[in-house]
Amino acid sequence: MSFLQAVLGFAVISVICQQNSGNLITSKDEQELTEKELESLYKLETLLDEREIINKERKKKAKSLVLLAFEEGLEKSEKMVERQTYYRNIGMGRRNKIKRKNNRLFKISKMSIEKQEEGFILLSAKKALVKLTGKTLKELSGDPDYREAWDDILAGSSIYLRRRKRSTKRATTNDCQKLSSVNEYRTIDGTCNNLDKPNWGAAFTTQPRFIDEVYSDGVNTPRISADGKSTLTSPRTISNSVFIINNGKKVSKPEGFNSLMSLNWGQFLDHDIVLTPTFAEEHGEDIQCCEQDSIPIKRDECLGIEMTPDEDLDISCMEFVRSAPSPDTELNAGNQVTNAITSFIDGSMVYGSSEDEERQLRGIGGKMVVKSVSGGDLLPEDTSGEAFCTLTGSNPVDDYCQNAGDIRVNVQPGLGHLHLLFVREHNRIVGELKNVQPSWTGDQLYNEARKIVGAIIQHITFNEYLENLFSDEILDKYGLRLLSEGYSRDYNKNINPGTRVGVATAALRFGHTQIPHEMAYLSNDYNTTSSVTEMQSTLKNPHLLVNKAGSRILDLVRYMTTLPTRASDREFEGAIRNHLFNGRLDLTSLNIQRGRDNGLPSYTAWREFCDLSVPSSDDDWDSLPDLLNRWKLRQLYKSVHDIDLYVGGILERRMKTSAGDQSYLGPTFACILGKQFQQLKLGDRFWYERPYPEGFREDQLQEIRKVTLSTILCANTDGLTELQTFALRRPGRRRNCNDERFIPKIDFNKWK
């Protein structure tokens, strides 16, 4: 190594260590070195000085730009609140002078408003920083100066933190250790399930992703075509082309083998694992995104769907409020979204995902609150004025909006019925436990009954629902089969159980294709229907469930367990494609737009993620043999790489189930959902097949393994005497509810 190299090496280290404050050359050097060497050294010293100045300047610049970006973020957040007040004052937070408070699928809470505000500030700061620097978020986070400045602001006593009045505290490992029942019972908000990562799967955390988000500006502007310039086709145009019922028929095809209960179970399960909040106003009014259904309003909270008026929807702008940004502090992450409920399959839609909700729903002696009427126990009433519910029954005295652990309980009566069923089951279990454990307190009874109900929901989901959903291949590939005896030992604390964006925003929404065009009661001859109601009139309206003091529940159960779902195919009923919630809304358009809003990469990126064939060029449509209606898609998308995940997933040819029927899903949705259910199983410390204390004693577990949905229906439906063994499938033969060979019961003596 030459002397010069050594000096240079030292100098570089000095610069790196930022200790290069003095001169490089000492008087001894001046005496010992040749003139040439000295000259080189002087040059080097000047160079290093200059570099240090530049470095300092860069750091200073990064700091000031990050600060400026945060200031802009704060300013934007204040402006948003001002604008909301303005819109409210001019009556645009309301429609027809009626407060539009009940058009939102989640309840506003202090937590949700705080998270939204924090998320919006962070997102706006990122957006401003990208604009100020001309760099992408990935470039910025790869630059140590910007990363340091960003982290400093988040960590220090910065203006950002000072303005963030209330910090939204997260659970720590220490907090978990203080909980006396941390190994036996779940917390209500899902924290401390994973003891090392106590917030994994918890309510009000960021939804994790299988694939990074895609936005055209890298932050939150919806993706554009792969050609880099064209906007994507309007979701409604796509819906009108591929999701419409063909051949002028009014009703889509029925499914041969699955009962309407399987539609209800899918929705019930979805409401157990995910709720993505949209932007809300602090005062609760809904946000309006279209002016007179025609002009999209330019607001950060909006992405009104522009469309050409058509036969069914005479509007040119469909209401669409964006998902509220999650407070994600990582500089390299674009827009992220929140899950407002626990991800685990834990019965959160029955018990709630916060202490506040649980307090409202819990009764005395370990039971859940019910409304006792002549037809039996019904769900309690939601008197908050926030219910997502409109009463239109002919006898309004009898109708009411129900309260449950999830605000979506009133979306449709079949779903509401499952909520009621599990509240009744909880209370029944409390009674059974009290018989075998008379000295247990209300808390002990409640906790154990909640644990058993959660276990039953997991068991039915994996034993009955997933068996219908997936092909054998997928069940095996993702380890989704249950054990028939012994304990599961494969809990893995490194697996994040969080519900992924791709699941919530697209794959699990496959269930929308199963929605029928009408609902009704079925009499005890299993042939005569009555009170036939168009689906659009029964959405958001619990009339069929609660009217006549719940005395028609048996007829509703007969209808739900006998009639088929609509086929899981590309045809969607008008009730949801044209008249969702009796408004001018198309659920399939909302699904597509939500994918763009939440930054879902395109369908082909998901195929790559799933190791399926991927087109090699923009025009290579032939490499997607599973995809039906390709000729239509070619007209809708400029590039094969533009296809929305929801559209591609729905249009895929379905795989076969273990029973030899068609499964509900094509390979891409099956892969996404397969991975998700695997994570929900392996990443759940309280998975019901695990040993006590997180799970059960072996003899108790064997009892839970016997349960089917029919067990629960028989035990909690007054007057129901016969049912098929698997209620999610259409009846072959109905069995007597007391014939334990076909409809087994739990023996609670095992809890002695």
Ligand code: HEM
């Ligand atoms: C009558 C039945 C149903 C109605 C009226 C309905 C309606 C809706 C609506 C309005 C949304 C929000 C759309 C948006 O703005 O993004 C939604 C979201 C969703 N739906 Fe459905 N749905 C039904 C059944 C189902 C079924 C059967 C499933 C699954 C098998 C399902 C899965 C989902 C999922 C996963 C989401 C996203 C949830 C979230 O992220 O918050 N839905 N549904």
